[in-house]
Amino acid sequence: MCKGHLHTLAPGNKDLPGASATYAVGGMATHWTCATPRPHPDEMPKDLPYSDDEAEWDRRYSFCEKLIGTNQSPFDDLVGQQIVKHALNEAIPEREIKGLPLAVHVDQGKYPHYPHLHWSGCDTIMGSSWSDPRLTLRSDTHVRKIVHDDKKASYAVCENLVTGEKILVRAKYFVVACGAILSPQLLHVSGLGNENNGRYLTDHPVAFTQVVLAEKHLDWARQNSAFDGRLPDDSDPIPIPADEPDPQLYTPYTNQHPWHTQIHREAFQYGTIGDRADQRTVIHLRWYGKQDPQRDNRVIFDNKKLDMWGMPSPSFQCKLSGGDQERGEKIFADMLKFAEALGPYLPGSEPHWRPYGQALHACGTTRLGSDPATSVLDPYCRVHGYNNVFVGGNNVIPTSNSVNPTLTSMVYAVLGVEKLIEESGWGTKTAKL
Numbered sequence: 054m055c056k057g058h059l060h061t062l063a064p065g066n067k068d069l070p071g072a073s074a075t076y077a078v079g080g081m082a083t084h085w086t087c088a089t090p091r092p093h094p095d096e097m098p099k100d101l102p103y104s105d106d107e108a109e110w111d112r113r114y115s116f117c118e119k120l121i122g123t124n125q126s127p128f129d130d131l132v133g134q135q136i137v138k139h140a141l142n143e144a145i146p147e148r149e150i151k152g153l154p155l156a157v158h159v160d161q162g163k164y165p166h167y168p169h170l171h172w173s174g175c176d177t178i179m180g181s182s183w184s185d186p187r188l189t190l191r192s193d194t195h196v197r198k199i200v201h202d203d204k205k206a207s208y209a210v211c212e213n214l215v216t217g218e219k220i221l222v223r224a225k226y227f228v229v230a231c232g233a234i235l236s237p238q239l240l241h242v243s244g245l246g247n248e249n250n251g252r253y254l255t256d257h258p259v260a261f262t263q264v265v266l267a268e269k270h271l272d273w274a275r276q277n278s279a280f281d282g283r284l285p286d287d288s289d290p291i292p293i294p295a296d297e298p299d300p301q302l303y304t305p306y307t308n309q310h311p312w313h314t315q316i317h318r319e320a321f322q323y324g325t326i327g328d329r330a331d332q333r334t335v336i337h338l339r340w341y342g343k344q345d346p347q348r349d350n351r352v353i354f355d356n357k358k359l360d361m362w363g364m365p366s367p368s369f370q371c372k373l374s375g376g377d378q379e380r381g382e383k384i385f386a387d388m389l390k391f392a393e394a395l396g397p398y399l400p401g402s403e404p405h406w407r408p409y410g411q412a413l414h415a416c417g418t419t420r421l422g423s424d425p426a427t428s429v430l431d432p433y434c435r436v437h438g439y440n441n442v443f444v445g446g447n448n449v450i451p452t453s454n455s456v457n458p459t460l461t462s463m464v465y466a467v468l469g470v471e472k473l474i475e476e477s478g479w480g481t482k483t484a485k486l
């Protein structure tokens with residue numbers, strides 16, 4: 054499908070103004086940040102048949118980290134990263150400062166301080182499967198509806214958006230993976246999913262600021278013999294090699310500080326600094342809160358008002374709970390403490406909350422669970438009552454979590470795939486997990 058990257062879904066919507074979808078082969082992973090931390094045990098579901106099996110969770114997370122190529126702290130050796138880490142360790146010794154786990158392959162190649170970075174995307178996961186003759190990728194093609202009867206889906210009605218050609222795809226199993234807002238949209242137009250479809254929406258409120266590293270931190274690097282031979286020459290006022298990758302750090306979720314953080318430099322458009330400072334000295338602080346799942350927080354599809362592709366258009370009803378707001382105050386204060394340790398605010402980027410939804414971490418809209426009264430999918434990602442319709446994506450995540458969600462939704466996808474393999478009898482001929 055066309056329409057490119059990050060299309061705002063409900064412009065002007067008050068509750069979730071940042072909600073967006075990507076219409077492109079590869080989805081949001083065409084431009085994601087690749088942060089793939091694991092959630093804290095507090096953020097995991099407690100009421101699923103497999104909830105208590107820590108070894109199984111670990112196996113699935115490890116498998117998905119391997120699949121997406123998570124590198125636990127790829128940039129620890131960088132001068133910029135070490136400056137930030139040292140500054141924070143000095144000022145806030147009680148907090149653990151770590152390299153952010155990133156889905157990136159670092160190839161030192163022939164330029165030791167200018168590594169080649171291969172950021173992971175769908176291509177990383179697909180690997181050589183692209184050339185499997187059993188696979189057909191239809192770009193520019195929209196699934197309009199999944200047709201079903203007797204609790205079984207039988208075919209999907211698709212349309213080529215360029216030629217208008219209608220294509221019917223029959224299958225034994227269907228997997229809906231259209232993103233956190235457009236998956237419930239497809240279920241909605243298809244009459245699949247119960248009254249919880251689109252509900253229990255959560256996202257991450259994001260507190261954000263940019264700071265300029267204080268001169269004393271740069272001096273620490275200038276005076277540190279460990280960096281001999283790595284710093285630019287004296288004519289460069291900034292002691293950070295111009296060609297090294299951006300720093301990527303975080304301080305993990307703990308019981309005392311139950312939120313996720315990113316202390317880094319990011320390519321988001323709202324992080325663009327123009328000529329306000331040398332960008333090597335600018336650090337972005339992004340503090341992600343979690344949102345309590347509430348049934349009334351939801352995406353609503355309007356059958357009379359259609360979106361650009363003729364599907365019921367989404368709007369949002371999504372309020373923060375008292376607990377979310379209380380956490381929000383602590384999150385904001387915590388971010389200010391970190392900012393103070395690093396340096397002054399970049400003018401124009403003083404601390405603020407980003408428009409809600411702009412984290413692009415919407416979750417829960419087709420949440421899984423054991424009880425159909427509070428979920429859309431069974432614990433193995435199947436639409437309740439439909440054993441041949443599976444759903445994937447952040448929309449399946451049932452819990453309130455604060456870390457970047459993609460690794461976790463991959464874990465649930467693996468659960469679903471394992472169930473599909475088991476039930477279909479296709480066995481290891483099809484996939485080896």
Ligand SMILES: Cc1cc2nc3c(=O)[nH]c(=O)nc-3n(C[C@H](O)[C@H](O)[C@H](O)COP(=O)(O)OP(=O)(O)OC[C@H]3O[C@@H](n4cnc5c(N)ncnc54)[C@H](O)[C@@H]3O)c2cc1C
Binds near residue numbers: 059081085194446447
């Ligand atoms: C700038 C940015 C940074 C991010 N950084 C991170 C990060 O660091 N860590 C993290 O965990 N997550 C991050 N995310 C979120 C992450 O990219 C998503 O969680 C992930 O890509 C979701 O994958 P998905 O396949 O479920 O959905 P999507 O990526 O949304 O893909 C859905 C696909 O379905 C297609 N589609 C929709 N409807 C239909 C239909 N009816 N018929 C046919 N096709 C359809 C769309 O065209 C799209 O290709 C980021 C996202 C962005 C945009």
